Amino acid sequence: MRKQKRRSKSSYSQYSSPNESLNVGDHYQPLSRRTIKPRESKVDLPQFFGKDDVEAYLDWEMKVEKLFAFHKVSEERKVSLATLSFQGHGMYWWTSLEKKRRLHNDPSIQYWNDLRSALRRRHIPSYYGRELMNKLQRLQQKDMTIEQYRQQMELYMMRACIREKEATTVARFLSGLNLEIRDQVELLPYKDLNDLVQLCVRVEQQILRKSSSKRESSHSRSLKKDYMEEEKSFEKKIISEPSKELAKNKDKNKDKDIITPLSSTKTTDIKCFKCLGRGHVASQCPTKKVVILRGHDTYSSQEETTTTYSSERELLMLRRILHNQPSGTLSQRENIFHTRCNVLNNVCSLIVDSGSWCNCCSTRLVNKLSLITMSHPQPYHLQWLNKDGDIVINQVKVNFSIGKYEDQALCDIVPMEACHILLGRPWQFKKKTIHNGFTNEITFTRKEKKFVIYPLSPQQVVED
Template sequence: MSASDHKIVNQENKSAADIITWREYEALRNEMRREFRAQDDVLNGKVEEISQKLDATHVTVTTMQDQMTDVQRSLADLRLAVENLTTQQQQEDDDDPELQDDAHNARDAPRGNRPRCWAPLGRNGRGQDEEDGLGKPKFPIPKFEGGADVEEYLTWELKIEKLWSLHPHYTEDQKIKLASSEFDGYALRWWDAFVRNREEDREQPIRTWRAMKEAMTSRFVPTNYLRNIYDKLTLLRQGVKTVDEYYMEMEMLMQRGRVRESLEMTMQRFLNGLKYDIKGIVRHYNYTNMNQLLHHAREAESQLADEAKIKGRATGAGRFTPRAAPSTAPAPSPRSTPYCTTPSTPVSNVSNTKKSESAASTSGSNVSTARNRDMACHTCGGKGHFKRDCPNRKVMIINEDNEYETGDDVDPNALEDDDYDTDGEDAYPSDARTLVVS
């Protein structure tokens, strides 16, 4: 043991009240410095070793990145070279007269002399069907002409998607070729220009069916298509449509707009758009799904149609008027005989007939129920009555010169005062053919 160590041991044996000398303090200080320096050297060595490892790792990563970049560049060049070789090979096969003659002779050969599984061969000896992987598909490809109708494109896209799901063995490139093979009209011109412009602009070609759909959707489907579908669905009402027609239109709009809502919301949407009479009947039924609600609406529609037929027959029987007896008086001259809309009835009785029919229709409309509020007249456009009960009974008289007069143009006082015309002669009904205008 060295002298300094003896001093340290002796110093440790001293109590807290003992006093150390300056030499003992210097010895302790020097010892602590040596220990600190030794530990610092060890730590510096470890840090230097770790730093060297990090530098080596960084160099390795940088080298790998450079290698990956070179590999990607080589793959791109190789892909381009393969495409160029394929295109060149196809052009050479198309221009080779020997191959064309062989194909022509094979087609003209008798059936028994034709080779089995024959296909036109290229320079490499492989079949043409093996080169492009297409051949002739065993299913028809739907055509697309590129019209302004959005539903035309959406229907075509849906049909193509069904075909790809049934034939999953086709590659993305084959799907693009098959889908574009049945383009016609504007769609053919547009797709050809679209592909050519991408090549001229040195853009990546369309390589997947998804990319082709995105390009065609951006061209043939407007950006506000879904908003228009939602507006139509919100404002949809039955109107003059039948219950089935109204339901199918609502269902089609929901499918086109990809609307997903609860069953209660769908049933309430359908019920809210029904006619007032049908809605009033359906509300009294119990239903738990859409099919039951649709069935009740059909029954209500059939019930209202039967009631309308019965009421129409009853109204027609109550308004029956016997036909007037034919007159034995001589017929007037053809030039003075107008073509009247009421055959075998004197012109002087037009006003009286109009008054009686107006009174009958007025009394009938007073007893109409709440279900008749939605009835629309096709003659005057009014509500609450049908055409047969319309109080507007205008008469149109057409003479031989193709001139006509309506009932409003006739002087009512002149018709009611006497039964004579302006010349003082009797007016007799016409025996000629009449034209009825409603």
């Protein structure tokens, strides 16, 4: 018992005063600590396919260097990480480069600067710097915005490694601006390039607002004009319909009044004020049907009014002679070949006449459809029924179709009113046409296909 107590006291004395044992320091040994190395972060580099695109390579190189700087990648790892991102042709190029260096007993590439110089020799041509300088000197804003223009200029300067004073850069930026922006910005104060760019953006926005307001105003004016024209045309229709009926009734009454007192006189004394003939009045004139042109390429046959025409309208007289057909007959005996064709989705009248030595197209059709004309190689003088004539100086190529038949004809531009297109001997000679004098049909072959074109009836011709 005594021994145990002594031991306990001694043990208590040992552990009760730890400071004494530490002060002595004979039996104290510090604990050994493990040295933990910092873990290297995972770096995901963009893939490089080795295409012959200078801009794509320079963008890849810039991104890789930024990632190396951000992750603090050591020089020993840069080459291995960069080569792991090679794909496709880039990977093939890298493997072939390593084999060549081994064959020539050259040391392997271990540093990023050496790999970058090899890549630049492979993907950047020797003339790239001169080409960048030429692009920078010729850079103009044109259709680009101010922000796009500035970014393009800064990209060229960065690629060409140009370091210049800010005043030189400001002058370069001003010289490429559009005139309407440059003239306003030069009068405003600015400190540096950033102030100049902000002023240019404000001026650009102001110009865009003005142009948009002008467009809106012009569009609203055009809508108002269209609306007013529609209203006027509608009012004219409403007014003209009853006035026409009244005028017809008055003409009938006048004709009755005129005929009754003259019934006792001789018929040779009666004179027509339309055709200046004798033996009938204006309401009984046999040449009372005439083709009158209306808008939108539509034609109609109406009774001619009592108004007289001036001497300048010789074409209307020609049109009467060509279109004056006996009514109520289906025979083609006195009918030249008339038909209808399509020109740019517009229905037009067409005549085939072997008596014409050239193909003709009316000036009305050319102006209406805005066809492209060309100068005539041999201008000539055209004589009509009157003494005056016209000089034909222009030609036009007209694409027309008759049903499934499509063709193109070179026509002289002539001020005629009988039809829109007149096909003469050149077209008949080229197509080797056969004309049936009884049925008035035209037959020819084209691309081993037989085409038969039927004429319009005399009634249809008068209606046109």
